[in-house]
Amino acid sequence: MATPLVVSQLAKSFTMHLRDGIRLPVVAGVSFSIRAGECAVLGGPSGAGKSSILKMLYGNYSADEGQIIVDHGGRLVDLAKASPRAILQIRRDTIGYVSQFLRTVPRVSALDVVAEPLVARGETRAAAQDRARELLGRLNLPEKLWALPPATFSGGEQQRVNIARGFITPHPVLLLDEPTASLDAKNREVVIELIADKKAAGVALLGIFHDADVREAVADRIIDVTEFAAGKIAA
Amino acid sequence: MTDEPLLRVNSLSKFYGSRVGCENISFDLWPGEVLAVVGESGSGKTTLLNCLSTRLMPTSGAVSYRMRDGVFRDLYRMSEAERRFLMRTDWGFVHQNPADGLRMTVSAGANVGERLMAVGDRHYGNIRATAVDWLSRVEIAEDRIDDEPRAFSGGMRQRLQIARNLVTGPRLVFMDEPTGGLDVSVQARLLDLLRGLVTDLGLAAIVVTHDLAVARLLSQRMMVMKDGHVVETGLTDRVLDDPRAPYTQLLVSSILQV
Numbered sequence: 001m002a003t004p005l006v007v008s009q010l011a012k013s014f015t016m017h018l019r020d021g022i023r024l025p026v027v028a029g030v031s032f033s034i035r036a037g038e039c040a041v042l043g044g045p046s047g048a049g050k051s052s053i054l055k056m057l058y059g060n061y062s063a064d065e066g067q068i069i070v071d072h073g074g075r076l077v078d079l080a081k082a083s084p085r086a087i088l089q090i091r092r093d094t095i096g097y098v099s100q101f102l103r104t105v106p107r108v109s110a111l112d113v114v115a116e117p118l119v120a121r122g123e124t125r126a127a128a129q130d131r132a133r134e135l136l137g138r139l140n141l142p143e144k145l146w147a148l149p150p151a152t153f154s155g156g157e158q159q160r161v162n163i164a165r166g167f168i169t170p171h172p173v174l175l176l177d178e179p180t181a182s183l184d185a186k187n188r189e190v191v192i193e194l195i196a197d198k199k200a201a202g203v204a205l206l207g208i209f210h211d212a213d214v215r216e217a218v219a220d221r222i223i224d225v226t227e228f229a230a231g232k233i234a235a
Numbered sequence: 236m237t238d239e240p241l242l243r244v245n246s247l248s249k250f251y252g253s254r255v256g257c258e259n260i261s262f263d264l265w266p267g268e269v270l271a272v273v274g275e276s277g278s279g280k281t282t283l284l285n286c287l288s289t290r291l292m293p294t295s296g297a298v299s300y301r302m303r304d305g306v307f308r309d310l311y312r313m314s315e316a317e318r319r320f321l322m323r324t325d326w327g328f329v330h331q332n333p334a335d336g337l338r339m340t341v342s343a344g345a346n347v348g349e350r351l352m353a354v355g356d357r358h359y360g361n362i363r364a365t366a367v368d369w370l371s372r373v374e375i376a377e378d379r380i381d382d383e384p385r386a387f388s389g390g391m392r393q394r395l396q397i398a399r400n401l402v403t404g405p406r407l408v409f410m411d412e413p414t415g416g417l418d419v420s421v422q423a424r425l426l427d428l429l430r431g432l433v434t435d436l437g438l439a440a441i442v443v444t445h446d447l448a449v450a451r452l453l454s455q456r457m458m459v460m461k462d463g464h465v466v467e468t469g470l471t472d473r474v475l476d477d478p479r480a481p482y483t484q485l486l487v488s489s490i491l492q493v
Contacts, residue, residue, distance in 0.1 A: 017481035018488060059470060061477040084456050084470040085265060105430070105452065106423040 002071040004173050004204040005057070005095075006033040010066030010080070012052055013230065025230030026052045030066065032223050036172070039195060039205040039218050044225035050208045053225065054175050056080070057206070058097045059087040070094055070173065092120055096174045098166030100181060102158040104151040110136065111146045114164040121169060128168075135164040139190055155182040167194050174198060176207035180214050192217045239301060241266050241407060241439050242287070247296035249279075249286050255463035256282035260296070262458065262468070266406065267437045271450035271471060273486070274460035280443045281411060283460070287441065288328055288409045289318045300407075323353045327400030327408035331415045333392035337384045337399065343370060344380040346399050354403050369398040373428060390421035394428065401432060408433075410442045414449055426452050447490055451475060459483045 010030035016022050027049040034040050042050040055061040057068055059079055068079040072094045079090060091097070096117070105113070111132050118128035136146055139160040145153065150161045159182050166174065176195075180188045188211065195218045198205060209215040215222075240263035249256035257279035264270055272280045285291035287298055289310050299307045303325065310318065322328070330336040337346050347366040348356075356362055367377050373394035384392050393413065400408060413429065414422040430453055433440055444450055450457055450471055457471040459480065467480040478484045 014477075015479070017484050055476070060472050062469075062473060062479070084473075085268070087470055088455055105427065107427040 001036065002074075002076060003033050004036055004071050005206070006067075006069040007031060007053075007057070008067050008069075010053070010056060010068065011064045011230070012049070012056060012061065013064055027225070027228040028065075028230045030228045034173070034204040034206050036202045036204050037199050038220045039199055039207065040221045040223055041215055041219040042206065042208050042225050043215075043222040048225040049228065049230075050225050051177060053228075054097075054177050054206070054208060058091070058095060058175055060097075092117075094171060094173055096166050096169055096171035098163055098174070098176045098179045100177045100179075102150060102162040102165075104149065104158070106151065107149055109147050110141070110150045110153070110161050113150060113161055114168055117165060117169045131168055132164065135168055136160070138194075139164055140187060156184065156187070159183060160187060163191060163194070167198070170201070171203070173204045173206075176205065176209075178208050178210060180209065180211050188214055239305075240264055241301050243297075243299045243307065244287065245297045245299075247283070247286055247298060248294050249282050249291065250294045255279070257286065257460070257463045260465060264407075264439055264441065266439050268456065269433055269438075269440045269442060269454040271454035271457045272441065272443045272460060273445060273447060273450050273457060275445060275486075278460040279463035280460050282463070284409055284411055284441060284443045288326065289322065290328075303406075323350065324403050325405050325407065327403075327405040329393075329396055329400055329408060329410040329413050331412035333384065333389070333396040336396040337392065339385050340383055342381045342383055343375065343387070343395055346384065346395060347402050350399055350403050365402060369402050370395075372432070373398045374424075388421075390417055390425060393417065393425055397425075397429065397432070401436065401438075404436070406439060408438055408440045410440060410444075412444055412446075413442065414444070414446065422449075429453060447475060447486065459486065 008031045011028040013023055013025040016024065030053055042053060044050055052061055056063045063080040066080060070077050070079050070090060072090050077086065077090065079087060111129055114132035114136060115125065115128035118131060119125055141157060141160050145157065150158050163179050180191050183191065192214060195205060242264040244260060244262050247260045248258045260283055272283060274280045282291065286293040298310045300310055301307050328336065344363060344366040347369050348362040351362050351365060367380060370377065370380060375391060375394060384395055387395065414425055417425065426449060442453055454471045457469065457474045458465050459467040459474065459482065461482045467474055467478065467483045474483060475487055478487045
């Protein structure tokens with residue numbers, strides 16, 4: 001089986017056209033790979049480019065240079081050069097992403113927000129909702145909230161809806177952008193268990209965790225992002 | 236999932252005399268895909284929409300559509316009657332002003348039923364039952380079926396226009412500022428409804444809007460237009476979160492945070 005995710009020589013900068021075209025280099029020469037069943041953690045101070053790397057791997061940011069090779073159903077695809085349509089398919093089937101914040105949609109219940117990625121993969125709504133209930137229960141989200149749209153939930157409650165939505169599918173690659181930032185100790189433990197389950201299922205995980213306890217509990221390896229500081233390689 | 240697009244647009248241009256309406260636009264649209272076309276007033280987005288939906292004759296370029304039999308047909312080589320049939324059956328067009336897409340002096344039920352009759356449905360009971368079903372799907376109570384849209388609020392009229400368009404099970408829907416001119420609370424309801432319908436029915440849609448939030452919520456792909464040209468195109472979230480063209484950066488940075 002191919003390595004699920006191989007990143008090589010990835011570079012990213014922002015050009016701010018409204019600020020006289022000033023160019024802000026973010027990272028360069030980003031190279032690493034993630035094996036199945038492993039959880040790697042991006043380390044480094046704020047502003048080092050951890051989130052930018054994660055966003056490039058999900059296709060949310062474009063990459064200036066380099067390759068992101070993904071094993072997409074047995075086919076190796078370079079996500080850095082893939083068409084929008086190909087990226088959408090990779091997101092549906094291969095790469096999952098848990099963002100820091102939930103983007104709420106008016107009038108859609110928490111249960112359906114969580115079930116949606118499974119429905120998109122062709123699961124029946126009833127089966128997807130069963131699985132969503134199971135996950136929301138495990139994450140201790142009060143049952144009376146399940147039928148409500150999450151817009152009015154607290155930060156921690158929204159975060160748990162977001163985690164359930166990200167963990168519900170059997171994506172072989174899962175990207176985690178500070179999934180435990182606004183959770184209490186009990187629920188952080190649940191997320192650590194969920195990550196362990198994913199590892200046991202052979203999922204390749206890459207995450208950002210500012211919480212040292214969680215990082216220690218889940219990380220098999222730290223990737224130091226300061227090595228990819230943009231100035232360093234370009235010289 | 237099919238590997239062929241539903242609509243192919245090749246170097247489409249429209250000039251009004253020497254003035255550019257839109258110039259050299261090319262893209263493919265796949266089944267189930269929602270494309271948002273954004274840009275300010277006068278950027279050519281409505282001209283483009285009208286050229287794609289055969290409401291306006293382009294100056295040059297080609298638009299071909301994959302018919303239900305799987306064969307691509309060049310829209311501008313079809314007869315007028317064929318184009319009209321396509322418009323009435325396999326396509327929908329949702330106008331910004333519902334009065335442009337509805338018949339204001341016949342009942343809500345007849346507005347929906349008329350499209351069904353256009354595809355050959357003749358059984359009154361079936362037509363009425365389907366109309367009731369569609370009104371409920373767009374959240375219009377059954378007891379309003381005999382009212383004229385003149386008696387409806389702006390939001391209800393827009394929902395009725397959507398029901399009228401979707402009743403024939405189209406594969407492609409064009410929308411011109413579908414939430415323009417509505418209150419924000421009404422907008423949210425309409426957007427949610429549209430989003431649900433598009434997903435459930437697997438519709439392909441081209442949505443013209445100046446509202447980036449609408450584009451974010453409804454579309455997977457986005458095209459940014461300025462002065463008749465496409466300045467940036469790509470995944471909706473990428474264009475909004477990592478805009479590259481100067482004009483897109485201006486557009487994104489101009490959104491007011493609430």
